[in-house]
Amino acid sequence: MALPPGAGATSHSQSDGGPATNYRAALTLLASLFFMWGFITVINGTLLPHLRSVFELSYTQTTLIESVWFIAYFFASIPSAKLIERVGYQRSMVIGLAMMAVGALVMVPAARLPSYGVTLFALFVIASGITLLQVAANPYVAVVGKPETASSRLNLVQAFNSAGATLAPLFGGYLILGRTTSGTAAAGAAALTPAERLADAQSVVLPYVIVAVVLAVLAIVIARFPLPAMGAATQRHAKEERKGHSLWAHRNLVFGIPAIFIYLIAEIGVGNLFINFVSQPDIGNLTHQQASDYLFLLWGGMMVGRLIGAFVMQKVDASKVLAFASIGATIVMLIAASTTGHVAMWALISVGLFHSIMFPTIFTLGIRGLGPLTEEGSGLLIMAIAGGALVIVQGWLADQYGLQASFLLTAACELYVLFYAVWGSKPVVNGKLVTTETSTAG
Template structure:
């Protein structure tokens, strides 16, 4: 059997009694990956305020957690694309899972030594594993069925990434956040041994969740090893001209998708990374309560994915993207200038309307690339480096504003403006 994906590529797929049900189990397995890397990303939102406390960091230093993870996307995107071409989707997925698990297990020595650099190294390794998984799973989910439903499939799979956005903060609040917060004056007044024991206890709280996560990843890798997946191998015609890695950016809609994805990931990471801090500062919540509100934010993000997937049956993907961007910009203004619990409501609303942006930008960027789908996918994954750069800029701005968290949310406001331009103009496909 042959299928043609949304990019125009033809792929050979083994049939099972001629039924399209052959895609169901592979799609379920691929969807589980969206949940797992969602757990990793959304635990970072807990780690940032937690390690800021445990390792005694300022705001910009704490965002290096995001930098370590998302810089790995930039470094590993091209090797990940080469890995897929050489060994296929299945072997690449297994490799990504095992690398991801290795990074999770490295949290144990990092916590034992309370060494921030070791935590950053572990997070970088996790990021490398996530890069391989996302480079494999996103295009695989897109081509695993009829081309006209590629955006809906990606949004459905990504909905379980949204489920992780709800589950991870709750798990992190229960097992990582202690609820103990001491001022610099109180810490300085403690005996050295008491202060050291407190900080080590805080750092050690991350060990159990990451040991469990790493073990689950190994089990899933074993499951993929023994599971037979449809082989999606492109059968391009010799007449097709295949631009090089940089030449593919002549597709202007892909170039704009890369820019939009850069700013989208930056905006998402900014909002979640400082969510607990703004909940404490702007709404007066304690650390654990703020963590639970982050779980509610995750629920709204997940709901947005499912509801957005439903709307995509009736509304063009770029139209829905543009509407959601405009609403997110309004909610950013409320988060900046509002006070009290309304700030949390505004951030929750942003989570809802931001939910469909990543998979929608991804699928719009791959339209019409044909034999360049893998290269385009690598560029879109590389653009995730926005999550390494933009939050650091936001943290620096907040430090400059004397720890005024709300003022920093002007950064995601600007990001959504750029994505809005992509949804209206940049996504248009032009002949190369």
């Protein structure tokens, strides 16, 4: 992975000035941030079928909730970068956690009203806080440590993100779906009465209050922890130092931005429509609460895949691993879209294993060779997470052509990732292929 000039030297010099355990302790603490935003993001997987029943939403309206979540990445990324520049990485992480806690608390009046609009606002606030954490934590993890293991390190820390995502369906299934009429009803059950919808809506109060408390505690811990300084090498370079450099001359970044954008459509579409899909009589014939247990396996596959990927990519070129994963994901998505019963259900579950390494690997391939432009390139890649907002397209396809057929869109997204792995990720500058050694040097 490419770093700004001197980043590697800075990391080592800082290590000489203090114990290496400082970096391990910092990464362990940062792993908790990855865990929490993975946990909160995937709670949506259990929240969406719940809200669909409470507000009697179509698939389009249901996926609009998730679209609002990811639109926050588009609007909040640049302000987040400016805030980090002004107050620093550590304070920005604390502010991001505080924003998430406030958004979680807004879910309380949203549930008691209940209000679809207030729910959208609360989720937008939470997502904006997560965006700030993403913009701060991803580059921090990439730089704190040896440059040559940056890709492996980011995959490893992202495994904690998947650990949070793995536990979230169990948490949501028990405290949200397991305590509601809609969550425990059999597939095809009659519509809820107004009294049942009101009772179901208020079931989200307790879990979001718990989340808000945990976030507040974590913010206090982060604020008091002596995180290692990232050093001058990771700060924004002066304008004069970037003269003669252009982000758009780097093919791996140019094609990496849409790769992140398109991949997020696939990942979020699978996660958010999973419970509705496997609950169908001709697929799994499960209640929503039962289906949340299988969603646990989907995200668990992502955690396992990232741990495997962190090890494999120490020996195998990251683009080759990405190509293998995209081929596997395409195959299982075509199976899910064209078969029925447990074959389709397990095909959809298995895509988590193939999706696991995609985001961190595309991210590190995208900023490879950017040199003094690494910071700007990282910001654009984080902004591309807004691609998850286009999950509403899959919702529309599900309404028009059926939920199962809508997963053909996911298969098409996997093919673009394959294109990026095979050709688009090669670090080419002004038409010339740049070797890994050259690109790392900046």
